[in-house]
Amino acid sequence: MSIRIEKVVTSGTFALDGGTWDVENNVWLIGDDDEVIVVDAAHLAEPIIAAVGDRDVVAVLCTHGHNDHVTVAPELAERLDAPTLLHPGDDPLWRMTHPDSGYRSLADSNRISVADTDIDILHTPGHSPGSVSLYLPEAHALFTGDTLFCGGPGATGRSYSDFDTIIDSIRDRLLTLPDETVVHTGHGDTTTIGAEKPALADWIARGH
DSSP states (O other): OOOEEEEEEEEEEEEETTEEEEEEEEEEEEEOSSEEEEEOOOSOHHHHHHHHTTOEEEEEEOSSOOHHHHTTHHHHHHHTTOOEEEOGGGHHHHHHHOTTOOOEEOOTTOEEEETTEEEEEEEOOSSSTTOEEEEEGGGTEEEEETSEETTEEOOOSSTTOOHHHHHHHIIIIITTSOTTOEEEESSSOOEEHHHHGGGHHHHHHHOO
16 A cells, blocks of 8 residues: 555644634645645644645645634645635634635545545544544544644543544444554554544543
């Protein structure tokens, strides 16, 4: 299989509900020597464009609409001549950052191909209404944005989020995948489905 996964880490600010937090984001490139998909458009365009190089960009795919994941999406779309993809459930969040820019809609069960590999789109709401995860069955890889991290679910204590919904998404859509599936997250370390699955009951007991 020629598919490879590359990570670019960018730093900036996450802002919502009147608060701001300094964060580091994982930007993922999925592809080969000829074409890639950029997963999330966090903070700074230049490091992402440098990592893409001279490859064709199939899409700039945003796992959700929080500003730290879509910061430079319109800029990347223009400079890389690629569509921005986002689930329309996150339109209110997108408009907070990009009121005058559009995107193409993602839906559950959409399939996108890059480097002869299929990417299945899983709608996994909870962290935000339009959060999606990307599953590559052939590569045993999953990209969860801020839905599932190494150590538990993404935050749900802010506007447009819901703890019970994220637990449903993780339990029913993600933890049903093979244990060897490698989970590439929006922040922090990579993990596996098998490593996270035993902690589900603890997450539910812990609550928000």
